[in-house]
Amino acid sequence: MTNPAYRRTQLEALVEAQGGCRATPPLLLKADPYFDLAGEEFGRRLLLTTDATGVEYCLRPDFTLPIVADYIAEATRQPAAFTYMGPIFRQREAGPAEFDQAGIELLAQPDGDVALDQVLTFARAALSLYGIVPRIRLGGVGLFEALLIQADMPDAWRPRIRQRFGHTEALDRLLNRLEAAPDLPRTEQPARDALVEDITARMVASGLSLSEGRTPAEIADRYLEQQALDAAHIPAKTLKLLREYLAISGDVLSALRRIEELASEHRLMLGAPIRAIRRHLDRLGEARVDFDASFSPRLDYYTGIVFEMTGRNGAILVSGGQYDRLLERLGAKAPIAASGCALWVDRLEAEITS
Numbered sequence: 001m002t003n004p005a006y007r008r009t010q011l012e013a014l015v016e017a018q019g020g021c022r023a024t025p026p027l028l029l030k031a032d033p034y035f036d037l038a039g040e041e042f043g044r045r046l047l048l049t050t051d052a053t054g055v056e057y058c059l060r061p062d063f064t065l066p067i068v069a070d071y072i073a074e075a076t077r078q079p080a081a082f083t084y085m086g087p088i089f090r091q092r093e094a095g096p097a098e099f100d101q102a103g104i105e106l107l108a109q110p111d112g113d114v115a116l117d118q119v120l121t122f123a124r125a126a127l128s129l130y131g132i133v134p135r136i137r138l139g140g141v142g143l144f145e146a147l148l149i150q151a152d153m154p155d156a157w158r159p160r161i162r163q164r165f166g167h168t169e170a171l172d173r174l175l176n177r178l179e180a181a182p183d184l185p186r187t188e189q190p191a192r193d194a195l196v197e198d199i200t201a202r203m204v205a206s207g208l209s210l211s212e213g214r215t216p217a218e219i220a221d222r223y224l225e226q227q228a229l230d231a232a233h234i235p236a237k238t239l240k241l242l243r244e245y246l247a248i249s250g251d252v253l254s255a256l257r258r259i260e261e262l263a264s265e266h267r268l269m270l271g272a273p274i275r276a277i278r279r280h281l282d283r284l285g286e287a288r289v290d291f292d293a294s295f296s297p298r299l300d301y302y303t304g305i306v307f308e309m310t311g312r313n314g315a316i317l318v319s320g321g322q323y324d325r326l327l328e329r330l331g332a333k334a335p336i337a338a339s340g341c342a343l344w345v346d347r348l349e350a351e352i353t354s
Contacts, residue, residue, distance in 0.1 A: 004349040004352065004353065007129055007130055007348070007349065008345065008349070010129045011085070011102055011126060011129055011343075011345065011348075012085060014122070014126055014129065015085045015102050015104075018081065018083045018104055018118075018122060019081065020080075020081030020082050020083040020104065020105075020106075021080065021081065021082050021083070022082075022084065023063060023066075023067045023070075023082040023083065023084045023105075024084070024086065025060060025063060025066035025067060025070070026060070026066070027059060027060050027087075028049075028057050028058075028059065028060070029057060029059075029060055029065075030055065030057055030058075031043075031046060031048055031056040031057055031058040032056065033065060033069065033330070034046060034058060034061060034065065037065065037299065037301065037326070037329060037330075038298075038299060041298070042061075044091070045061065045090045045092070046058040046059075046090070046091070047059040047061075047089045047090070047091060047097060059089035060087070060088055060089060061088055061089060061090050062088055062101070062342065063084045063086075063088070063101060063103060063105070063342070064103075064105060064323075064326075064340060064342070065326075065330075067082050067084070067105050068105070068107070068326055068330055068338070069330055071107055071327075072327060072330050072331050072332050077108050077336060078108060079106075079108045079109050079110060080106075080107045080108060081104070081105070081106050081107075082104070082105045082106075082107070083102075083103070083104050083105075084101070084102065084103055084104075084105075085100065085101070085102040085103075085345075086100065086101070087099065087100055087101075088100075088101050099344065099345070099346050100345035100346060101342050101343060101344060102126065102342070102343045102345055103320070103342040103343055104118070104119055104340055105338065105339075105340035106118060106119065106338065106339045106340060107327070107336060107337070107338050108336050108337060108338075109337060109339070112304070112322065112324075112337040112339065113276070113279060113280070115337065115339045116280060116304070116305060116322055116339045117280060117283050118339075119320055119321075119339045119340060119341050120280060120283040120284060120307070120341075121283055122341065123309060123318045123320065123341050123343065124283070124284065124287070124309075126318070126343050126348070127309060127317060127318065127348070130348045130349075130352050131352065132311055132317065132348070132351055132352075133285075133286060133287055134287050134309035134310055134311060134317060134318070135287065135288050135290070135309070135310050136284055136287050136289045136290070136308070136309050136310075137291075137292055137307065137308045137309075137310070138252060138277060138289060138290065138291045138292070138295075138305060138306070138307050139166075139291070139292055139293075139294075139295030139296050139306040139307070139321075140273055140274075140277055140291070140293070140304075140305060140306075141165070141296050141302050141304060141305070141306055141321075141322075142276070142303055142304045142305070142322075143273035143277070143293075144162075144165055144293070144296070145162065145303075146268075146269075146270055146272070146273050147241075147245060147270060148161060148162060150268045150269065151238050151241060151242070151266075151268075152235055152237070152238045153234045153235070153238050154233070154234065157178075157234055160174070161174065161242070163300060165294075165296050166295065166296030166297060166298050166299075168294055171246070171294075175239060175242060175243065178234050178239055179236070179239050192220055195220040196216050196217050196220045199216040199219050199220055200216040203216060241262070244262060245259065245262060245293050246294040247293070247294075248262075248291070248293040249291070249292045249294070250290055250291070251289075251290060251291075252277070252289045252290060252291040255291035255292075255293065256274055256277060256278065256291060259274060260274060273304075276304065276305065277291070277305060280305065287309070295308075297319070297321070299323075301323050301324075301325035301326035301329050302321055302322065302323045302325070303322050303323060303324040303325050304321065304322030304324070305321050305322055306319075306320070306321030306322070307319065307320060307321055307341075311348075311351045315344075315347045315350070315351075316344065316347070317344055317347050317348055317351070318341055318342070318343045318344070319341065320339070320342060321339065321341070322337070322338065322339050323338050323339070323340070324336065324337050324338055326338060
């Protein structure tokens with residue numbers, strides 16, 4: 001039967017069968033956390049309004065962030081499971097701004113691998129309700145971070161490269177810049193206090209405000225930071241390693257073997273994150289599974305393994321993975337494991353009606 005209403009009833013039953021607390025965050029949420037965590041790119045897709053005091057709100061654009069924020073506010077580290085199914089609101093270039101999503105969020109579970117397996121099993125079960133055998137794209141955020149920690153480079157560059165991971169064009173531009181940078185000898189940096197005084201004098205002489213916009217101290221710190229980065233040369237061998245790693249994509253087993261070869265060549269210890277990926281393959285059934293070394297959601301709070309499941313026409317039907325860092329970003333005082341996924345119900349229904 002291809003009746004969308006019947007399939008939706010089945011999906012509702014699957015969501016309920018997960019045994020978690022059914023989450024129903026408010027439709028109207030404060031917008032600042034989304035701008036802080038997801039940036040302007042995601043912010044442009046929010047449907048915004050402002051209250052009488054000037055505080056900006058948005059119609060709920062996802063379930064994960066409010067679920068996690070409420071969990072942290074309760075000040076508990078007890079294992080928790082949340083499920084949801086309901087509308088979210090995001091601007092698109094064309095088409096409606098309201099969409100139904102379903103999903104699962106597992107927080108502070110005693111075994112992170114078991115939690116991710118449950119998420120993957122839920123996603124595959126949901127797609128099977130619609131008769132969909134997806135193509136699955138895996139990414140290894142933890143794997144790339146392990147490589148980055150061990151690669152031969154100045155420490156100052158590691159967070160900047162990590163920040164661009166998943167942003168293919170931005171990371172490519174940075175690597176191009178680093179490859180073109182000459183290996184300059186170190187030069188003596190000016191003393192910070194003297195630099196602040198010099199900038200202050202120049203701003204006063206130019207009639208610029210010392211309090212509006214960036215202060216002299218902020219300008220000095222940014223200048224010194226950039227000078228330190230320019231002097232911190234990354235070896236050509238390391239840049240070649242990054243290029244080779246990020247270019248790996250294809251059948252998951254073949255891709256992981258190539259990464260193992262690269263790790264052996266450069267004497268990197270990547271066995272643990274590679275084994276972690278292999279452990280979860282059994283949960284993905286008969287679907288075609290690819291591993292893309294450059295793939296990560298454009299959000300730096302993801303950790304470990306991430307995934308997308310696509311349909312016949314390449315539309316993303318499900319996405320998710322491990323996002324341990326989100327809870328700390330929202331105020332948790334210690335690391336808390338988290339895994340989850342979101343399903344686009346309208347896209348699932350389009351798969352069976354097209």
